[in-house]
Amino acid sequence: MGIDKTSQIQVDLLDIVNNLESQIQHLSLQEPIFGFISPKYIKCGKKNCKCNFNTKDLHGPYFYLRLEPEYKYTKYLGKQVPRTIRERIDIGYTIKDLEKKRSKIIETLTNFEAAI
Numbered sequence: 816m817g818i819d820k821t822s823q824i825q826v827d828l829l830d831i832v833n834n835l836e837s838q839i840q841h842l843s844l845q846e847p848i849f850g851f852i853s854p855k856y857i858k859c860g861k862k863n864c865k866c867n868f869n870t871k872d873l874h875g876p877y878f879y880l881r882l883e884p885e886y887k888y889t890k891y892l893g894k895q896v897p898r899t900i901r902e903r904i905d906i907g908y909t910i911k912d913l914e915k916k917r918s919k920i921i922e923t924l925t926n927f928e929a930a931i
Contacts, residue, residue, distance in 0.1 A: 825927070828923065829924070832921060835913050839910055847906040850883055852878050854878055854879075855875055878894070880892055
């Protein structure tokens, strides 16, 4: 492969990395949430309630937000998940995907430079 073509590939990969970093930075301004929503069905605690006699009659679902790292922290969201929370979680997933792509391209660039 000629030097000009090699240099152009390096420049192209660096442009892609810069583009990904720009996208990540832009999305980070939108207050992303890194976590997921989990539904829970619960017993209410009343002695005569049907939920005490049959697990199919539990109350819910009630939604909780579980945050990284380790998803230990939970925040009660209610019977319906606010749209803004879902959007911010989607942004968090998008950022993680972009970061993975950026890492793979940087690894490819590093391997490419080492092979030259």
